[in-house]
Amino acid sequence: MARFVQNRWYQFAWADEIADGAVLTRTVLDIPMVAFRTDAGKMAVLDNRCPHRFAPLSEGKREGDTIACPYHGLVFNTAGQCVRNPHGAATSTLAVASFPVLERHKAVWIWVGQQEPDENLLPDLSFIDAAPETAQLRLHTAVQANYELLADNILDLSHADYLHASSLGSGFNTRAKSTVEEHADHFSIAWRSDSDDAPPAFNLESPAKLWTEVDWYAPALMVLRAGGHPVGKPERGIDTLNLHNMTPETLTSTHYFSCNTRNFLIDDAAFNAVLREQLIHAFQVEDKPMIEKVQRQMGTPDLWSLGPKMLPIDKGAVLARRRVARLIEAAE
Ligand code: FES
Ligand SMILES: [Fe+2]
Numbered sequence: 001m002a003r004f005v006q007n008r009w010y011q012f013a014w015a016d017e018i019a020d021g022a023v024l025t026r027t028v029l030d031i032p033m034v035a036f037r038t039d040a041g042k043m044a045v046l047d048n049r050c051p052h053r054f055a056p057l058s059e060g061k062r063e064g065d066t067i068a069c070p071y072h073g074l075v076f077n078t079a080g081q082c083v084r085n086p087h088g089a090a091t092s093t094l095a096v097a098s099f100p101v102l103e104r105h106k107a108v109w110i111w112v113g114q115q116e117p118d119e120n121l122l123p124d125l126s127f128i129d130a131a132p133e134t135a136q137l138r139l140h141t142a143v144q145a146n147y148e149l150l151a152d153n154i155l156d157l158s159h160a161d162y163l164h165a166s167s168l169g170s171g172f173n174t175r176a177k178s179t180v181e182e183h184a185d186h187f188s189i190a191w192r193s194d195s196d197d198a199p200p201a202f203n204l205e206s207p208a209k210l211w212t213e214v215d216w217y218a219p220a221l222m223v224l225r226a227g228g229h230p231v232g233k234p235e236r237g238i239d240t241l242n243l244h245n246m247t248p249e250t251l252t253s254t255h256y257f258s259c260n261t262r263n264f265l266i267d268d269a270a271f272n273a274v275l276r277e278q279l280i281h282a283f284q285v286e287d288k289p290m291i292e293k294v295q296r297q298m299g300t301p302d303l304w305s306l307g308p309k310m311l312p313i314d315k316g317a318v319l320a321r322r323r324v325a326r327l328i329e330a331a332e
Contacts, residue, residue, distance in 0.1 A: 003251060004029045005219040005324060006331040007113030009122045010247045011257045012045055014138045015106050023067075025058045027249050029112055033099070034058040038065035044078035045110050047097040051082075057096070105129060106138065107257070113331070123186070123217045127241045128259050135266035137276050138259045143288055145295035147246040147254040148303070148321060151220040153291060154244045155189060155316030157212055160199065163286050167278075170197040172210050180315055186217045187323075189316040195231050201278075202238060205230040209237075216316065219324050220246035227263075239263045251301040258283075 010028055012035060018024045023036045025048055034048040034057055042065070048056050055071035062068075066083060068075045075084035080098030082090045099110040100117040105125040111117040128136065143150060153159060161169035176191040190213040198204040210228035222244045229237025243259040260279060265271045298306060303321070310318065 003328070004112070004248055005327045007115045007118075007121075008111075008219060009102060009109040009117075010112055011221075011245050011255070012101075012108045012110045012247070014140060014257065015043075015103055015108055016138075017140065018043070018108065021062070023058045023062065025056070026255065028110065028255070029248055030250050031097075032056070033110075034067070035108065036062055036067065038078060040065065042078065043101045043103055043108055045099040045101050045108070046076065046078075046080050049096065050074060051094055051096055106259075123215075123221060123223070125223070125243060125259075127223075127261055128243065131241075131261035132266050134269045134272050135263075136259060136261045137272065137279060139257070139280065141256040141258070141283065141288065142249070143254045143256050143291060144252065145254060145291045146252055146301040147220045147248045148301075148317075148324065149291050149294060150244075150246045150254050150256060151216070151222065151320050152314075152317040153287060154214055154222045154224060155216065155320055156313045157191060157214070158313045163290060164282060167201045167282055168199045170199045170206075172196045172199065173212065176210070176212075178313070178315055180319065182319070186215055187316075187319055188213060188215050189319075190214070198228055198230075202228055204228055204236070204238065205233075207231050209234075214316070216320055218320075218327055219248075220320070252295060 012026060012028060013024055018035055018037060020037055023034050025034050032048040033045055035045045037043050048058050050057055050069040052074060053071060055069055057067050057069055060068040060070040065078050066075050073086045074082050074094060076096055077083050080096040082094035084090055085094060102109040104122060105128045109122060157173045161171050161174045172193055173191050175196060176193045178189050178191050181188045192211045194209050195207040196210055197206045198208040198210060208228040208230050213225045215223045224242045224244055227237060227239035240260060240262045245257040247255040249255055
């Protein structure tokens with residue numbers, strides 16, 4: 001039984017997390033993997049378990065486009081084929097899995113599934129390429145919770161009014177109520193108001209026109225646009241575009257990749273550094289502990305098995321979970 005959505009691009013890392021000559025190990029969809037760049041600059045991602053005794057290839061020697069097992073010396077190329085066996089023939093059965101890689105939008109994506117990789121399935125994230133480095137913050141955070149719980153957190157932004165009451169909460173997300181638009185490959189959920197109190201972190205005069213819009217793509221990639229301007233003063237507005245992308249590590253742990261971009265103070269590196277600390281703090285102190293506690297309280301990754309009582313704010317979460325379940329069923 002497939003435990004995760006197949007035939008999708010999963011974000012493995014931000015490209016700058018993998019230094020030239022270094023390896024990066026990460027478990028994705030329960031599979032321990034190793035990534036490295038060849039001398040020619042090509043990114044490779046392999047199963048990090050040698051087929052002989054499952055030693056971590058990541059601890060072996062890298063040479064050109066090969067990596068040698070540190071235990072008994074089998075050598076593998078970027079396609080996962082064994083190209084040298086000091087103990088006999090380098091047969092095709094000695095291969096390790098190699099994952100198709102796409103480097104796009106400053107990230108490394110791997111294709112997981114039996115079908116041919118389809119670049120069209122990667123959503124357009126060109127806002128990441130367009131934003132200057134001084135107006136963007138890319139983060140990777142390990143969270144001990146199921147990826148769908150983390151998607152729920154973005155798909156129900158009313159939580160900002162309670163969990164982030166002093167920074168992102170103004171009551172707007174609770175009062176605005178969400179509207180949903182369904183599309184074949186994604187859905188959009190939005191909270192909009194022509195006049196409400198701006199969240200403190202927006203630093204805007206109230207009342208303000210406000211918008212929060214999330215585009216969700218399977219299995220848990222979300223682009224969030226949030227901004228506003230004082231009523232009648234669009235020239236004093238702010239707008240932000242943010243990636244929130246959850247790559248399952250296991251069913252109860254997640255690689256949370258985020259990228260925040262903004263349209264104000266875009267050349268201000270000092271402001272960027274301050275914002276970075278604020279964002280890390282808000283997530284580490286508020287979202288992450290709460291979601292990890294929820295996961296521990298649940299004791300299972302399967303929300304439905306616990307019979308949760310649903311609220312109108314769960315519209316997005318229900319839609320996402322339904323689509324994910326359908327895709328997993330389709331792969332079985
Ligand atoms: S464990 Fe890799 S060659 Fe033996
Ligand atoms: Fe939050």
